[in-house]
Amino acid sequence: MGVLHFIEKNFHQILLLTWEHVFMVTVSLVIATAIGVPLGILITKKIHLAKRVINSANTIMTIPSIALFGLMMPILAIIGQGLGKVPAVVALVLYSQLPIIRNTYVAIKNVPPSLRDAGRGMGMNNWELLREIEIPIAVPVIIAGLRTAAVMNIGIAAIAAYIGAGGLGVYIQQGIDRVYPEMIISGAVLVSLLAILVDSLMAGVEYLLTPKGIQLQKRLAP
Amino acid sequence: MKKLYAKIYNILLLLLVLVCGIALEKTGTIAFLSDPDNFPELMRLLFQHFYLVTISMAIATTAGLSIGIALTRPGLRKYSGFVMYIVGLGQTIPSLAVLALVMSFLGIGTKPALFALTVYSILPIARNTLAGIQAVPTSTIDAARGMGMTSAGILVNIELPMAMKVILTGFRVALVINIGTAALAYLIGAGGMGDWIFSGIDMMMTDKLLAGAIPVTLMALLADFLVELLSSVIVSKGLRLTEE
Numbered sequence: 001m002g003v004l005h006f007i008e009k010n011f012h013q014i015l016l017l018t019w020e021h022v023f024m025v026t027v028s029l030v031i032a033t034a035i036g037v038p039l040g041i042l043i044t045k046k047i048h049l050a051k052r053v054i055n056s057a058n059t060i061m062t063i064p065s066i067a068l069f070g071l072m073m074p075i076l077a078i079i080g081q082g083l084g085k086v087p088a089v090v091a092l093v094l095y096s097q098l099p100i101i102r103n104t105y106v107a108i109k110n111v112p113p114s115l116r117d118a119g120r121g122m123g124m125n126n127w128e129l130l131r132e133i134e135i136p137i138a139v140p141v142i143i144a145g146l147r148t149a150a151v152m153n154i155g156i157a158a159i160a161a162y163i164g165a166g167g168l169g170v171y172i173q174q175g176i177d178r179v180y181p182e183m184i185i186s187g188a189v190l191v192s193l194l195a196i197l198v199d200s201l202m203a204g205v206e207y208l209l210t211p212k213g214i215q216l217q218k219r220l221a222p
Numbered sequence: 223m224k225k226l227y228a229k230i231y232n233i234l235l236l237l238l239v240l241v242c243g244i245a246l247e248k249t250g251t252i253a254f255l256s257d258p259d260n261f262p263e264l265m266r267l268l269f270q271h272f273y274l275v276t277i278s279m280a281i282a283t284t285a286g287l288s289i290g291i292a293l294t295r296p297g298l299r300k301y302s303g304f305v306m307y308i309v310g311l312g313q314t315i316p317s318l319a320v321l322a323l324v325m326s327f328l329g330i331g332t333k334p335a336l337f338a339l340t341v342y343s344i345l346p347i348a349r350n351t352l353a354g355i356q357a358v359p360t361s362t363i364d365a366a367r368g369m370g371m372t373s374a375g376i377l378v379n380i381e382l383p384m385a386m387k388v389i390l391t392g393f394r395v396a397l398v399i400n401i402g403t404a405a406l407a408y409l410i411g412a413g414g415m416g417d418w419i420f421s422g423i424d425m426m427m428t429d430k431l432l433a434g435a436i437p438v439t440l441m442a443l444l445a446d447f448l449v450e451l452l453s454s455v456i457v458s459k460g461l462r463l464t465e466e
Contacts, residue, residue: 071432158319184325188319
């Protein structure tokens with residue numbers, strides 16, 4: 001069992017690389033949420049922008065990740081950040097926009113009009129309507145978007161090892177260069193495990209943040 | 223007001239194209255791409271990339287459609303939840319990890335790369351085929367059965383056409399991911415445009431890097447657009463009408 005031996009021997013380095021990986025993904029998700037959620041809410045109010053914003057996010061998503069790293073290198077090289085964590089985080093933020101914006105938009109659009117009317121009948125203004133009704137109902141779907149983004153980002157962050165961003169992709173990169181199968185397998189397996197783990201964690205968060213009433217509704221529905 | 227927005231948007235788009243053009247000239251990418259010495263290499267890499275994508279997509283589409291259709295047949299329907307769980311799990315595995323794992327078991331070269339690309343592309347196609355067919359209303363199928371259609375007739379004339387939009391979405395996702403992952407296939411010795419991208423990064427040659435990255439990007443955008451076009455032709459008119 002060469003792989004287990006490898007993991008045992010390099011346990012400290014693995015922890016460090018995992019931390020680096022998680023750090024990149026977390027930072028990018030926080031930034032992406034700060035941009036994506038307000039933008040998603042904004043385009044539910046300005047419908048003519050909605051299609052354009054979502055199409056632009058979709059176009060970014062279409063660009064292959066390694067090509068996006070390549071395209072950004074000369075641009076970020078102007079400020080001396082062509083390689084390393086900065087381009088990686090920028091790319092991850094860009095890729096996260098589509099799932100976050102789309103889910104926010106769809107979730108808020110799908111709030112039943114009757115609920116909105118009821119809120120308005122109770123004398124809520126637009127801001128209160130958003131805070132008290134639309135966002136709580138939309139939260140599970142928004143978290144689902146974050147979950148998609150997080151899983152995707154873990155995969156892209158692995159590729160970012162090639163532009164010197166560190167993370168678990170380093171094992172895959174160096175393992176391939178040095179033809180060291182144990183290293184490749186441990187890198188690949190650890191990245192996959194991290195993705196699966198984060199996916200299930202976010203599923204848990206999604207469940208916890210669903211308002212009680214909606215949970216009940218879902219359980220009662222056939 | 224709306225017209226003004228559209229105009230500003232178009233002007234911004236044009237400016238962006240202009241800036242990109244200047245940047246390409248400044249970094250020497252245009253000179254690199256138009257250098258006759260690089261032409262055979264460019265064609266070879268483009269062909270390799272194209273080859274990887276077409277072969278793997280052809281196999282993946284056939285396999286994905288068959289899996290999706292098989293799992294909606296009465297005998298196998300009870301396994302669909304389990305298989306979809308596995309597919310969902312497979313999709314969370316990063317593409318680089320799939321390539322790396324395949325390489326460590328099957329070695330380097332075109333064949334392992336094709337295998338990895340195929341397996342990775344089956345997942346979205348199978349998932350969307352299943353979801354699309356499952357979403358066909360039971361009442362429609364009952365109506366068809368009442369008109370005396372056989373199961374095969376229902377599949378070909380009712381279920382597949384109604385699920386076509388969702389299936390094509392899955393196909394599009396798979397194709398775009400495939401083109402991006404094929405750029406990584408260079409790492410396991412299968413060539414493709416990734417050759418220029420990775421050598422460009424290693425040698426810090428911006429012109430080579432961009433000469434690799436731009437064709438891949440254009441390929442992905444073009445594929446995305448073509449499948450969209452295809453879906454506006456294939457998807458039946460009635461379904462498109464209800465959407466609007």
